[in-house]
Amino acid sequence: MIVVRSLGRQDYEPLWRSMQEFTNTRSATTPDEIWFTEHPPVFTLGLNASPEHLLAPGNIPVVQVDRGGQVTYHGPGQLMIYPLIDLKRAGLGVRDLVTGLEQCIVDLVAEFGVKALARKDAPGVYVQQQKIASVGLRIRRGASFHGMALNIDVDLEPFSRINPCGFSDLEVTNLRSLGIENERDEIQSIVQGNLLRHLRLQREKIVSDY
Numbered sequence: 001m002i003v004v005r006s007l008g009r010q011d012y013e014p015l016w017r018s019m020q021e022f023t024n025t026r027s028a029t030t031p032d033e034i035w036f037t038e039h040p041p042v043f044t045l046g047l048n049a050s051p052e053h054l055l056a057p058g059n060i061p062v063v064q065v066d067r068g069g070q071v072t073y074h075g076p077g078q079l080m081i082y083p084l085i086d087l088k089r090a091g092l093g094v095r096d097l098v099t100g101l102e103q104c105i106v107d108l109v110a111e112f113g114v115k116a117l118a119r120k121d122a123p124g125v126y127v128q129q130q131k132i133a134s135v136g137l138r139i140r141r142g143a144s145f146h147g148m149a150l151n152i153d154v155d156l157e158p159f160s161r162i163n164p165c166g167f168s169d170l171e172v173t174n175l176r177s178l179g180i181e182n183e184r185d186e187i188q189s190i191v192q193g194n195l196l197r198h199l200r201l202q203r204e205k206i207v208s209d210y
């Protein structure tokens with residue numbers, strides 16, 4: 001059984017703490033969950049992130065978190081995808097989860113005639129060398145949290161204030177810039193179906209609020 005939650009816009013830090021709490025207290029029978037949300041503007045730094053990649057945050061808050069990866073930006077117009085999954089029970093390795101997340105976006109844009117790909121040297125999804133989705137995970141007690149950020153119509157300016165994912169020359173794009181103008185709910189529905197298929201998970205319950 002998996003529970004899918006659409007949470008609307010949530011402040012980053014309280015939701016991150018909720019992910020930690022869910023993971024720390026889950027038992028062998030706790031259903032897996034996938035949370036969809038978006039956040040007000042925030043920069044997040046991974047466990048081993050170098051502060052030098054945070055160039056000019058200005059008035060945007062900075063939060064040090066416990067995922068992998070370097071620095072990234074989250075804000076309105078992104079679709080945040082947080083898989084809270086007992087990997088062993090689901091028969092998944094960490095690479096399976098990363099690949100499933102990446103491939104669900106590759107499949108999404110392919111529906112609109114856009115070719116995307118994942119890169120072995122830098123997790124995420126790219127269209128013509130521009131990053132459209134980033135991945136940063138944490139595995140604790142055999143279960144995953146954190147996840148993926150897909151740029152739908154997010155303001156791209158804040159990415160110029162950082163070296164996204166630690167790359168000084170990395171350009172970032174969004175679906176709108178690629179001519180994909182479908183509504184957020186439709187994009188989420190496609191992503192959800194793709195992800196459940198790639199992870200071989202069956203949706204049994206959808207909850208609108210956390």
